[in-house]
Amino acid sequence: MKDFDVIRTRAHRLDTPDKATGKAVYVDDIDKPGMLYGALLQSPHAHANIISIDTSKAEALPGVKAVVTSKEAGSIKYGVSPARYDETVFAIDKVRYVGDEIAAVAAISLEIAQKAVALIEVEYEILPAVFTIEDAMKDGAPQLHEDFPKNLCAEVHHEFGDVEKALAESDIVKTTTVKNKRQDGACIEMQGCIAEFDRRGTLTLVSGTQVPHYVQRTVAMVLGMDIGKVRVKKPYVGAGFGIKASANPMELACCILARETNKPVKMNYTRDQVFKLARARHGFTHTITTGAKKDGTLMALKHECWLDGGAYSSFGIATVYYAGSLLGGPYKLPNMKYDGYRVYNNKPTCGAQRGHGAVIARATFEQQLDMIAGDLGMDPLELRVKNMMEAGDTTCNDLNMSSFGMAECIDAVRNGSGWDEKKGKMPNGKGIGMACGFFVSGAGYPIYRSDTYHGTVIVKLTEDGGTALVYTASAEIGQGSDTAFAMIAAEALGIPLENVRLESGDTDMGVDLGAYSSRQTLMTGHATKEAAEHAKAQVLEVLSGLLNVPVEEMDIKNGFIEFKNETPDITDIRTRYIKEHRGWIDNPDSEKLTFKEASRMAFLEKGSIVGTGKYKPHLLGGKFKGAAVGTSPAYGCSAQVAEVSVDVETGQITIERITDAHDCGKAINMTSVEGQMEGSVSMGIGEAMHEEVMFDDKGNVLNNDLAEYKIVTSMDMPQVDAVVVESDEPNGPFGAKEVGEGAIMPTIPAILNAVYDAIGVRVFELPLTPERVYWAIQEYQKKAG
């Protein structure tokens, strides 16, 4: 195994001392001189034409500095996928959901801004609204968007191999339908932003976003500005999970208010507005048919999926593709057919959330695998082992597993949970279940079509030679990416982590597509490694000239220069360094030449030593339409075992324990990898057990707070035994790949399978509330007589 000094350790995160002391700055902690406060007017109706807007009373309120509507904002459409730009900053002639933005106010206080919002008079013509897929697709149903008949936002039809033939040749064919409910991201920090123009016309937007780069491009496009005049900076962010992975209407409104007032403007969503913006997990209905041979060999998968999309597209096109393409693995599956549909309706817009598009598909499929194993009398774990892909395999839809530690993951959870001793041997009411999953280490292509680099990084050495500064536009949103990149830079330069400082999340620092699709460790990691190696090469080149030693015979390790052959006399360099640093306190006295001395010499010869790095994936995927979605330079994979107990009298499920193994390639930071695994499990448990955004019949969110929208608390969370499996990913920096999103994949189906093991009842609708489980038990008992 390769020898590492910095990565693969449990280094403390760079950001946590500040976060532990309350010193870390998030967007609402920032105050600007002369700052105004903004507030939004949002539609109270799910579907209505706007007849007129009268802002005169709001404008007349003392303290109000600007009131803006589509008149000021214009009609440029934006969104996530360029193929479906279907939003404007403010509604122009109609509103499509309760929460659609109509106007915004900037005032000297938030109270005045909110009062002014209430004074804006809007005359509506209320239109019939649709809230379900079925209603939205009916003949004569109200249309949300003119160009999309039957409210069909997007559809996908893929077939690989010959599914009907393979199903006909199968010994067993199973069909099931599974439904989930819309989820909310429920980041503890609500979105906020501050926009400000300087007198030269440069806009700086500070925002709690996952994607400064995409926000910058969207703002520039909507406001009609050059990209170079728009700077987007991200302070610390109170998590994202996908919900903050695109420009939101508040950010755009805030920029327009700042332009109109020439003052800094701050805006925040309330918790209610976070639920209105949504952009979280879709409601999915998956119908899956799987065929297998008697020996358990999987033959074919036929899959139809319907997505409850909401009023606009957001990430929806990608979501509907992901929902199909990510069932191509992790099992050898020669034939796969997919028909996916995303439907508009008058509810808030769904988007991307951890495990984008693939989580409920995975839950449906992995539950069905257990049903097939049951019918064949096989251990469901063995069925998975039998069909599992290996490193080097490619799925029928052209996804290549360049590394794949799945067998190790399955072994780890089998042994860790005591599977062989427990499966089939637990008392009634107690059960054990398992599932597997995989996920991309970054999308193979940017959201807009482009040959752009996905990440660029700069490593600059300080003039004293002692510190490396890493500049990246990537987004630390809590996952620990800043620390990971500092560790990668330290490893690549050959210096201790304490000698690396890092700045991130600022579009002025380069291009980085941001924190989504579990991409940064691999992609930004590559660019960081290359930049550090570039800086290191420049130092060694200068040193080579000074010492007359070939570059190939030198290396840097733990902050010291190592010579492969004879150690040259370093007296001249040391004397020169000490003379340069007269009065400084850090004169080197080691026997070995330090990196600091070498790097200072490089500065004296060449000026600032700046290393640059960049990354984009090699050409990936097939030639068919939509082949890009699901491609990635590498895939993380995981297996989990859930142990549950079920009270058959009440339907109450308790999760007793989760054993989780994830192959993240080489772990840059062991503690952070475990943190992602444990956090993924908690989000999966929430979704499996109680998370559900509920609506009334007018399209209002009923549980628009964190009391009634129930995320997992410390009382719900079981013991998680997280096992980090490390393959060596050839396409990853130092062999690393993803963990952030893939780790959620097996959680829900492992729980579903454990519940079946406990009570012999399959539940096909999420979340597993006591009521739903109770009725499933009642129905089963009725059928059983």
Next chain:
Amino acid sequence: MKKIISVTINNEIYEIAVEPNQTLADLLRYDLGLTGTKKGCDTGDCGACTVILDGDVVNSCLVLAIQTDGSVVDTIEGLATEEGLHPIQEAFVEKGAIQCGYCSPGMIMSAKNLLDKNTNPTEQEIREGISGNLCRCTGYQKIIEAIDSQKS
């Protein structure tokens, strides 16, 4: 109309005019610049704004500033000293109990109050002690390990 209150925050006495409808969370954050106390809901559901008021944890978004006249308030900013981080803060850093960090100040205040009152809590007592503090990132496991490491 504003009223002058006198409140001791992190061992400093503040005499300050507050609006009758102003919350303690807003007083701390927007008037006194003690932005370590976070707001995640404004309705007492998430616990990000947890501070210690006269020895008990409260959601500072549910306490009116005017009610704290004559009271003693401890916030996250009062924990670290010149010698460094408070041992509980050290433990959160050491164990990897912090990810996005937005819940951390409130979580650490709940942990401190728990350990002040019960120096040797069981795992169940730790879970109960932080049950009012929501964390979406960590799954609580490393938080519980961090608090557990500070038992006496």
